[in-house]
Amino acid sequence: MKLADIYKAFQGDIEFIEAELERTLSAKHPVLKEASTGLLKAGGKRIRPVLVLLAGKFGDYQLDRLKHIAVTLELIHMGSLVHDDVIDNAPLRRGRETVMSRWDNRVAMYTGDYIFGHAIETTKAFSDKRVHTIISDVMNQICRGEIEQIRDQYNWDQGLRIYLRRIKRKTALLIAVSCQLGAIVSGATDELQKNLYYFAYFLGMSYQIMDDILDFVGTNEQLGKPAGGDLRQGNVTLPALYAIEHTPGFKQRLEKSLTKESSLEMDMEPLLNEVRTSGGIEYAQAMSDRYLHKANTLLMGFPDIDAKRHLIEVASYIGRRKY
């Protein structure tokens, strides 16, 4: 069974959310419209909306309430993707192209702001202050994660704790909140709200670690971009962290050869291969599996409804995904 099959069970509701997203971003302004609907068409797996809906099944499932949560969280995700793409080390090779890319960067920044603005607009549907607090808190955590990532670039002395905190803020919390808010607005029990939150948090951690592994082992086709982008940008992810701690001299080679200034022109293959052969991939895979196992263990205690089986499928999909 693939994730698409889970979506099939919800196809009507997912399509409804998709239409809501499109309606929300249908700005009259041509530039914004182009930028943001381009993003819509690029699709994405809509994991967050699917989790909102599935969590809603553990309470009084009302699509009209869940849709606002699903749209808000997917817009926050899209806005942060846009801001994530604002590059800080654009190639400075051909003058004209660079000027263009920097011009586009500012447009990207404001397009992200615009998408965040619409995310906020959607939350006005809720009178429950807790919903607002959770949403603004997760937005702030994402910002903190992003800033920490920038500050820690090319710092080869990070520990596991720093890495885990960063991916929690950057990725796992928004996924956790998807299940939590789906449960809250559906009036699921406090116990279920909490367990759905932790289930999705573990899922999100597993997901991001897989993402970080794929950046080392994925093909260009799978990734849609060349492998090794994280290391090139100085983002120290789990496989690299392991190699730094276990491959003698690797840290010194990174320090010596890979800096913000050198990274653009550099042939990354030798360094990537050191990570690939360090045992770091296997270590990260085991860590991802452990989070997935925690998620599945929590799931076992959930009420035995269809949505539970769908959540198992989502978890299994995340464990197997190759893109």
Add this chain to the structure above:
Amino acid sequence: MKLADIYKAFQGDIEFIEAELERTLSAKHPVLKEASTGLLKAGGKRIRPVLVLLAGKFGDYQLDRLKHIAVTLELIHMGSLVHDDVIDNAPLRRGRETVMSRWDNRVAMYTGDYIFGHAIETTKAFSDKRVHTIISDVMNQICRGEIEQIRDQYNWDQGLRIYLRRIKRKTALLIAVSCQLGAIVSGATDELQKNLYYFAYFLGMSYQIMDDILDFVGTNEQLGKPAGGDLRQGNVTLPALYAIEHTPGFKQRLEKSLTKESSLEMDMEPLLNEVRTSGGIEYAQAMSDRYLHKANTLLMGFPDIDAKRHLIEVASYIGRRKY
């Protein structure tokens, strides 16, 4: 009488808002804290909070309700200032410095996001959906204004309508909404809500036009930066617009000499002097005065309370300001 004297009448309340702003931005995260409190200490005139409070006097003045509006709108203003400072044409002269400045740009982007996140968090105090709609709408209008500004840079064929729409979105609406929301949460009459909105809208238009004039005629000390930054960045403001339409050959000289690529190294004085002697300054001043006059005319119809006199002072301050 100076603006400071108006503030004196409200000193206690303004200080209370200031403390709220500080409390809101006191992140545990050191980088964010540094960035955002630096911004707080840089101060600013707090025009938006003052207008919120003054508008509140036309209804049932309750500081505990007004403070959330004042903090939210000042945070939106601060966040957009931070994003406005994210430069798209940083000098590319000394490699190292440029890499640093671009690195700081991404941090600035996320700091702005973080401040917006807190602005949003503050609005959870309101159950009135209209408040949420107005706030998210003004955020989106600011984004549209910013994107339009970027798209229209170095386009010397803009008309007055484009300019007025841009400054409305970038500046005047947030100022208009300050009065409007102060009136709404204080339960002022619909008529007063509307008139306070338009009063502040006219004020905001006048304010921004003055700002655009000062960029041509202000001294380095008054501006805190070299004059002519707008034209250098290709932002066509009202004095330049007038010169383009009335000084023979000026548009051709701009087209020929001033481009994104050339602007960094360029001696702007000859072009600035063309604008200064074109009559564009006087034209813009007259336009600013006309908006101010519209604001004051509306004011005349307001109930005769202290706040009305304070609003007159704010308007008069804006007409006279030189920084």
